[in-house]
Amino acid sequence: MDPELEAFIPLFPRADLTDPVTERKNLAALAASIPPPDTSGMQIEDRLVPAEVDVPVRIYRPRDARGAIVWMHGGGWVMGDLETEHPWAARLAESSGAVVVSVGYRLAPENPFPAALDDCYAVLGWAVEHAEELGADPGRVAVGGHSAGGGLAAGIALRARDEQGPPICFQLLNQPGLDDRQETWSARTFTDTPWMNRDKVTAAWRHYLGSAPASPYAAPARADDLSGLPPAYIASAELCPSRDEDIEYALRLLRAGVSVELHQWAGTFHGSQAILSVEVSQRQIAELAAVLRRALAG
Template sequence: MTYRYDADLVDAAGNFGVFDLTDPRETRAKLLAASAGRPAPDTTGVEVTDLEIPGPEDNPLVPVRVYRPAEAGEDLPAVLNIHGGGFVIGRIEVDDETCLDIARRVRAVVVSVGYRLAPEHPYPAGVEDCYAALKWLAGTARDLGVDAGRIAVHGISAGGGLAAAVALMARDRGGPRIAFQYLDLPELDDRRDTLSMRRFTDTPGWNAPNAALSWRHYLGERAGSEDVPVYAAPAREKDLTGLPPAYVTALEYDPCRDEAVAYAEKLFAAGVPVETHVFSGAYHLAYLIPTARVSRRRAEERVTVLRYALHG
């Protein structure tokens, strides 16, 4: 197809072949090699601590990275961050800049989760790790200087899908209470039966074939069948009542666009306060080009929305 990409994104469109998910281990190695030698992020004004916290029964320790605004005092809001990567790639480090930005400008403690990846660890490993991190965050809120009544979940791509799933788990399992869910380009529906998923088969880096591989690695042969739990694919949940307020983003040329918009509409119908924004001219991996105007707009909106949700 011919796409009308934003001018800032045209030149980079051919640079994402490394995101082929046919062999996740090989792709992880390539991404790690590509990141070698990059300067460490600027942590000025933020205290960064790496910890291992109690996980679910089958994974006793889950790595997290805690970002705390320096000299910020007590009773801060908190954001549980869940990185993307199609459930199969990604590391805590890839979200350093985002988490540092949230910590500084939202004035929040950020806890970023290094959850287990498929296909070595298929569903429910990753989402249970993320839910364990939420429980730890809420349970140690006082020690972290966090107000347990102001915890948000935030995730991008597969991380957005995991954030939505964690919100469902918290509702159904009686807590911890989540004040807000920020679902950024979320991957939510293993059935992949939307116009955007059928149409965007060749968009840069993330496209319909990669989405199919992602779900197959995560769910195995049951991907797309009737035997898929709602915590694996939140779009399958019919009752979204009682969930926390949400902000949902999507991009015009993203195969996940329509499932994100549909999830926002289901939240509306369930009486959940929700805002949604579809950014035009952008493909899924545009967020990896921080200098693009559309990426800068998304980053500014993230700060604005989280500030309002967590500080009022």
């Protein structure tokens, strides 16, 4: 493990999702402790996107934006909201120059699959339809997210392809949760890693899927055909249960003819980029923004 990261391990909360309500409060407290981002160079607006159930979004508009990204927060489909994602969504907008539409999708277990996916897909359609109003090119709308949010982004990319839905120019998938089966080496081996371990992954999938069988839209690694999907950037963390499924998904995209940039971050663990004072975290965050800026430049 990266020595700088290792020093912070005692400060991280125990990896647990058995009590979603308590864990939501813990994540909110953790997010509130992060230094606030600089938002002086952008406009920020909260909106409700009309859908079967209206979806709250927070829109970050930097000056001279050319493209936009529909951005899904992490939290195992169980935790997180617009407030906990604010430090990351604002930093992504400021550093990339993209309009960021942060999605406050419904959470499990109260709202199991496909609630979150439906919310994110509705926001994607709205963002493409209203791109010019947002200050973005309708042909330059990407999807992305951290962890569970990355899995949601991959899921709506599959759905948009299958349904000939809104055009997506790029997928920005940071440590995405893609496979409920947990059969990879990393999923079977990393049983006691910081922040995310096998038990927590198991609980997250159980809450998210509820009684529904896992489909490719819920667990994109289950998709038989990955051809025709947008180009992608996939980042994995070395000491993360989801590492191998992320790498395998990138390889399968490549074999299907999809252009992919894959970065396996040595010495990191799931979510460790939240430790902003560490050099490798700074590089991770900067790279996400640089990749998005390049992807939306056309």
